[in-house]
Amino acid sequence: MIIHPLITRTEDLAALCERLAKSDFISVDTEFMRENTYWPELCLVQIANTEEAAAIDPMAQGIDLSPMLDLLTDNEDVLKVFHAGGQDVEIIYNVTGRTPHPIFDTQIAMMAVSQSEQIGYSNLVESWLGIAVDKGARFTDWSRRPLTERQIEYAIGDVTHLSKIFPKILKRLVKTGRGQWLDQEMEKLADPENYRNDPSQAWKRIKASGRNPAMLGRLKAIAEWREHEAQSKNLPRGRIARDETLADIASHPPKQQADLAKVRGLSQGWKDNEIGKRLMATIERAQPMPDDELPPRVPRGAPLGKEGALVADLLKLLLKIRAREIDVAARLLSRTDELEMLAAGVRKNLAVLQGWRYEVFGRDALDLVEGKLAFAVENGKLKMTHVDDEIAVPLEERAQARE
Known part of the structure; x- marks a missing residue:
């Protein structure tokens, strides 16, 4: 892979972006400072495809970032790959009023191919490439000039590693057939409303x-x-x-x-x-x-009641079992507040009862609430079993029958 020197001139940036615009995807990362300012201060942008990588200095005198910003926000033919990219997208939105699109976040994607809830970048690189990332430059002052060689090497490493990892994750997603699970999540990440400051x-x-x-x-x-x-x-x-x-x-x-x-x-x-x-x-x-x-009224006391709280606990247990069975992050299947609403009797506007989530988890969750699903132990492992409606007897009735 070709690693370019730090780009500080508009003509060099334009040439780079012209080449990158022919790629299927580019990996993107930013370095910024926001400790002492209201608006995050963009200090460095790193971009790579499978053939070349570069760091761009947005603080360089006279540089025009338009070629890069147009590539990120206007070119629909190039997929933009980030890792935990929320803050990166926010910064691009602050500068342009637009968000990168189409977009792919490897942290979110890992939730569909593993039980990792929020895998960090270092762990991602180590798990896929077997490389230990040098974290020494992570918390340096990115606004100070000149940048050191160590800082630039560290920063470019973020996107060169990502450009190698993304195809591997994509291959896993294709193999498992879970790519469509992420479409909605990626669109949410790219939604400008998430970054509009009102x-x-x-x-x-x-x-x-x-x-x-x-x-x-x-x-x-x-x-x-x-x-x-x-x-x-x-x-x-x-x-x-x-x-x-x-x-x-x-x-x-x-x-x-x-x-x-x-x-x-x-x-x-x-x-x-x-x-x-x-x-x-x-x-x-x-x-x-x-x-x-006015904000909605919050019910006093336990909103579910004692029985509802128990049902919610069973749903959370079912969620853990299902996530383990199919090797996905539990949070991708459902949020805790949704399970509590389901236990409380809510059936409308719940993501867990729609689309692929319903097929993978929601149908069984609904069956559990309605008494059609039960826990069982088989070979020392906790599993779920469907209950025949004709023999599904409440515990209280069974106790009375034994008496």
Whole structure:
């Protein structure tokens, strides 16, 4: 494989992307810094196919990233392969307003060919290629220039390894016939809605108890205010104010700016500085949240009841058995909250009762809830067995019969 020197010129990048555009797939990775900024700072982009690999320096003076960004977001003929690519896709979306497509994530794909829930990149490389990845450069400062040879070698290794692993995973998927299982998951990863930053919805990320419209109205207003303050200063939102501080202010709003000095998490300076003024103005303008925006009511106590909770536990056990039997990650088949809803009697809009999930797991899960499936021990192993409706007798009736 040809490894190019660090690309810092537009003409070199354009030539590379022209060649890569003829590939069936390219592997992609990014290095970025976000500890001290609101927006992730893109520091390096690595791209490879089966023949060549390169690292591109987006911080190089005068470089135009358009050839690369067009390849990633506009070329539908080239599959873009990532590993745990959510943050990489987010960064590309922030720069372009578009997401890479079509897309393939090897971490998600591993869930369909093994019981790995969230396999890390190092473990992926070791399991498929038998190579131990040098992690020494992982947490270096990628924004500092010049980059060292070790940093560049480490970064390019991410995509060269990935370009070798992807065909192997694809071959396994074809062999097992599970490729179509991942279509929906990959489309979700590429959905721009996952990365669109709407300040008016920022309040939903903050934990706050209760459904009081006045309190939630304040929370929504000050959460949106914090987003705009953080964006304008390009600082992490937590540097403006922490989530718990906003929740406290929403629940116990200060009557005047001087009271901000008494709020846990705010400094004394807030009692008379400009940012404190803007916060107080936001609180004063806040309106109660309309009924149609209020979060849904959460049932008090155990939402399933004792019997329902037992059924949910049985469903989780069935999920573990099925995942082990067919060697897939349990989370790919169903989420815990879906099993609890199924145990509670919900039948509509559950992914586990639709498509391939229903065929592989959902049908048996439904049979278990309806008493048509039972656990059995065979040769020391726990298995499932279908129960004849005519002989399916509740445990209570069996106990009475024995008496």
